[in-house]
Amino acid sequence: MKVLTTLLSFALLTSVALAQNPSKLPSATVQTLEGKKVDTRTLSNDGKPMIINFWATWCAPCKKELNAIAEKYAQWQKETGVKLVAVSIDDARSMNRVKPYVNGQDWDYEVYLDPNGDLKRALNVNNVPHTFLVNGKGEIVWQHNNYEPGDENELYRKVLELVGRK
Amino acid sequence: MQRPTFLRHAAACVVAAGAFAPVHAQNDGGSLHGNFSTDAQYYLEDSIIGAVMPPQRFAANAWTNLIYTNKNFEAGIRLESYEPPLAGYPAGQPYKGTGVGYRYIKYTMADLEVTFGNFFDQFGQGMAFRSYEERYLGVDNAMDGFRVRYKPYRGIYLKGLMGQQRFGFDNGFTKGVGIVRGADVEINLAELMDTSWTSAGNLIIGGSFVSKYQADNSSQLVLPENVGTWAARLHYTSPKWDLYTEYAYKINDPNNRNGFIYKPGQAMLVNATYSVKGFGASLGAHSFDNMFYQSDRTSPSAFDLNINFLPPLTKQHTYNLPATLYPYATQPNGEVSGQGELFYKWKKGTKLGGKYGTKLAVNYSVAYALDTTQLGAADDTTRRLGYTSRIFVPSDRMYFSDLNIELRKRVSETWELALTYLNLVYDIDIIQGKPGKAKVYGDMFILEGLHNLTDRTSLRFEVQHLSTKQDQGNWATALAELTFSPHWFLAGMVQYNYVGNEDLEAKGQEPLAYPLGSVGYIRGGNRFQVNYGRQRAGIFCVGGVCRQVPASNGLSLSITSTF
Numbered sequence: 001m002k003v004l005t006t007l008l009s010f011a012l013l014t015s016v017a018l019a020q021n022p023s024k025l026p027s028a029t030v031q032t033l034e035g036k037k038v039d040t041r042t043l044s045n046d047g048k049p050m051i052i053n054f055w056a057t058w059c060a061p062c063k064k065e066l067n068a069i070a071e072k073y074a075q076w077q078k079e080t081g082v083k084l085v086a087v088s089i090d091d092a093r094s095m096n097r098v099k100p101y102v103n104g105q106d107w108d109y110e111v112y113l114d115p116n117g118d119l120k121r122a123l124n125v126n127n128v129p130h131t132f133l134v135n136g137k138g139e140i141v142w143q144h145n146n147y148e149p150g151d152e153n154e155l156y157r158k159v160l161e162l163v164g165r166k
Numbered sequence: 167m168q169r170p171t172f173l174r175h176a177a178a179c180v181v182a183a184g185a186f187a188p189v190h191a192q193n194d195g196g197s198l199h200g201n202f203s204t205d206a207q208y209y210l211e212d213s214i215i216g217a218v219m220p221p222q223r224f225a226a227n228a229w230t231n232l233i234y235t236n237k238n239f240e241a242g243i244r245l246e247s248y249e250p251p252l253a254g255y256p257a258g259q260p261y262k263g264t265g266v267g268y269r270y271i272k273y274t275m276a277d278l279e280v281t282f283g284n285f286f287d288q289f290g291q292g293m294a295f296r297s298y299e300e301r302y303l304g305v306d307n308a309m310d311g312f313r314v315r316y317k318p319y320r321g322i323y324l325k326g327l328m329g330q331q332r333f334g335f336d337n338g339f340t341k342g343v344g345i346v347r348g349a350d351v352e353i354n355l356a357e358l359m360d361t362s363w364t365s366a367g368n369l370i371i372g373g374s375f376v377s378k379y380q381a382d383n384s385s386q387l388v389l390p391e392n393v394g395t396w397a398a399r400l401h402y403t404s405p406k407w408d409l410y411t412e413y414a415y416k417i418n419d420p421n422n423r424n425g426f427i428y429k430p431g432q433a434m435l436v437n438a439t440y441s442v443k444g445f446g447a448s449l450g451a452h453s454f455d456n457m458f459y460q461s462d463r464t465s466p467s468a469f470d471l472n473i474n475f476l477p478p479l480t481k482q483h484t485y486n487l488p489a490t491l492y493p494y495a496t497q498p499n500g501e502v503s504g505q506g507e508l509f510y511k512w513k514k515g516t517k518l519g520g521k522y523g524t525k526l527a528v529n530y531s532v533a534y535a536l537d538t539t540q541l542g543a544a545d546d547t548t549r550r551l552g553y554t555s556r557i558f559v560p561s562d563r564m565y566f567s568d569l570n571i572e573l574r575k576r577v578s579e580t581w582e583l584a585l586t587y588l589n590l591v592y593d594i595d596i597i598q599g600k601p602g603k604a605k606v607y608g609d610m611f612i613l614e615g616l617h618n619l620t621d622r623t624s625l626r627f628e629v630q631h632l633s634t635k636q637d638q639g640n641w642a643t644a645l646a647e648l649t650f651s652p653h654w655f656l657a658g659m660v661q662y663n664y665v666g667n668e669d670l671e672a673k674g675q676e677p678l679a680y681p682l683g684s685v686g687y688i689r690g691g692n693r694f695q696v697n698y699g700r701q702r703a704g705i706f707c708v709g710g711v712c713r714q715v716p717a718s719n720g721l722s723l724s725i726t727s728t729f
Binding site for chain 2: 023024026027033034035036037057058059060064091092093094095096097099100101102103104105106115116117118121122123124125126127130142143144145146148149150151153154
């Protein structure tokens with residue numbers, strides 16, 4: 001219990017200390033659905049906001065979230081130029097299902113595979129869904145774990161704030 | 167006494183580093199980040215469901231990761247605590263105490279990357295080598311050694327690694343006795359030829375060689391000390407098509423899992439998909455023969471010290487009953503399996519699509535035993551070769567089949583419904599290691615509804631039913647979840663095992679209810695969840711590895727945090 005308290009308190013202390021520190025996307029190698037290797041430090045949206053969403057084909061709330069956003073995505077893009085990058089953490093078991101699933105859902109996202117969990121670990125993601133919002137300078141400015149219907153509206157409010165509209 | 171001192175020390179370092187990090191960040195790009203997670207439970211006695219009751223009454227798994235990055239340098243550490251671990255955790259070798267579970271340093275110089283200490287990696291889809299972690303299962307075969315990745319020319323990727331694997335945890339991670347070495351090369355033709363990515367197809371070829379060393383300590387057998395496995399893979403992609411195949415061959419590797427036979431092992435997987443907007447289809451086949459590959463030939467369990475990963479070719483379900491009662495697990499000693507899948511979306515405005523569109527998903531998977539012929543016992547040399555077999559030739563023993571159909575439709579502005587039918591055949595004797603138990607034949611129906619009450623409030627419910635005459639008989643599950651975006655949720659679930667079968671009732675199987683309530687609070691990267699009630703014994707799977715979780719009753723708390 002003592003250990004737990006210690007761990008807990010230093011985790012919280014550190015999080016307080018770092019909460020205000022915007023950080024850049026870390027470097028990790030992910031793959032496109034065409035098998036191209038991409039260094040995540042090169043991901044960008046030409047000075048406009050970018051959403052990084054971690055998901056998996058076996059994660060029901062993840063799919064709900066991405067489907068909910070899909071219905072509004074065209075409008076979001078038109079209004080703010082935001083781009084959604086969907087990072088699948090499906091491993092060898094299900095990574096082959098990602099491409100037919102994504103197309104079957106008719107999604108327009110930029111999709112990457114992270115089968116070895118390299119980016120997931122680099123961004124300290126515990127579980128999916130987990131969403132990061134990156135500003136035009138490539139800094140992570142907001143994050144959210146979990147998905148509940150309506151969370152996409154909160155996310156979009158943050159995107160609007162980034163482009164200076166409320 | 168060493169432990170608390172170390173922790174105080176570590177805590178002091180972290181806090182100090184954290185305090186300076188913002189300053190650093192502005193000066194030279196250095197930053198410190200991490201996460202924390204814990205699953206804790208207070209156990210209550212409940213003999214009716216056969217609940218576990220650890221003598222400590224309170225148990226918790228806790229982890230925290232810290233990663234420091236500065237330009238091309240990165241260092242990370244993970245502390246873990248199990249005082250004691252949750253009942254039934256982990257899957258393999260026991261974990262106890264508190265200490266360092268993982269640590270590494272990594273630096274990158276142009277196209278060369280060097281990692282020292284612990285790392286996770288995989289060659290292709292992992293049939294020759296994969297080190298990975300599934301924290302919630304307690305599977306962690308991290309390497310401890312070094313790895314070099316090098317890109318000598320565009321489109322050519324080389325990897326080499328060496329080390330020992332994580333085994334258990336005793337106030338710090340412990341290592342297996344075997345040494346693992348491996349090298350991998352991957353050539354990405356489109357990148358190499360520098361052709362356009364957007365239109366043309368791409369071909370990626372790869373090959374790897376992995377070897378393990380363990381001294382021959384047997385007085386009866388002459389054991390191979392170095393056991394090699396090679397693998398080759400091919401991946402073709404185009405905007406619509408995707409074809410992946412991988413083959414692995416292992417030389418003779420007498421071990422605990424195969425009864426110390428000298429037969430070589432083989433594994434092959436083939437997967438093809440075709441997809442366009444609104445339509446996706448895939449077909450796959452796997453076959454494994456004597457492919458357990460562990461860095462200790464006498465490894466006590468199938469969960470520990472695995473060098474390779476053999477993915478099961480079945481759908482990983484998300485609903486509670488199909489996900490946790492009868493999930494399939496790969497049979498590395500011998501299996502032939504296949505899967506077909508289809509996704510279709512009827513667009514808005516079409517006859518079946520209606521005003522909002524309709525989605526269909528159909529999935530069928532089946533797994534059989536490999537057809538084998540035992541070699542005679544007359545001659546000891548022949549007998550030690552075990553059996554003869556041919557890859558992809560199944561016997562008539564079906565291990566598993568699963569046909570599932572899901573229809574999902576938004577029926578109005580505020581209502582979405584999903585209906586699932588699932589038919590299951592499950593060889594519980596082989597898959598769960600319960601010899602003599604009858605094969606389970608089941609049918610399931612699941613209805614899920616989501617109703618948006620306001621922009622921020624929604625109600626979701628699930629009703630699930632399994633009917634079977636075998637094992638524990640029928641199950642019914644009802645779940646309701648009220649969510650208040652973006653911070654709160656409230657959920658209640660009741661699972662009812664009402665049997666409904668005279669044969670099982672005669673054997674003493676009684677109707678049982680498992681109520682469970684949950685409250686959750688989420689703020690940014692922090693998530694808190696409290697559960698109270700009965701949790702049914704079940705099988706908990708992530709990514710294709712499964713752990714048996716015992717029945718329990720009590721109060722549990724989960725916290726995850728990312729910073």
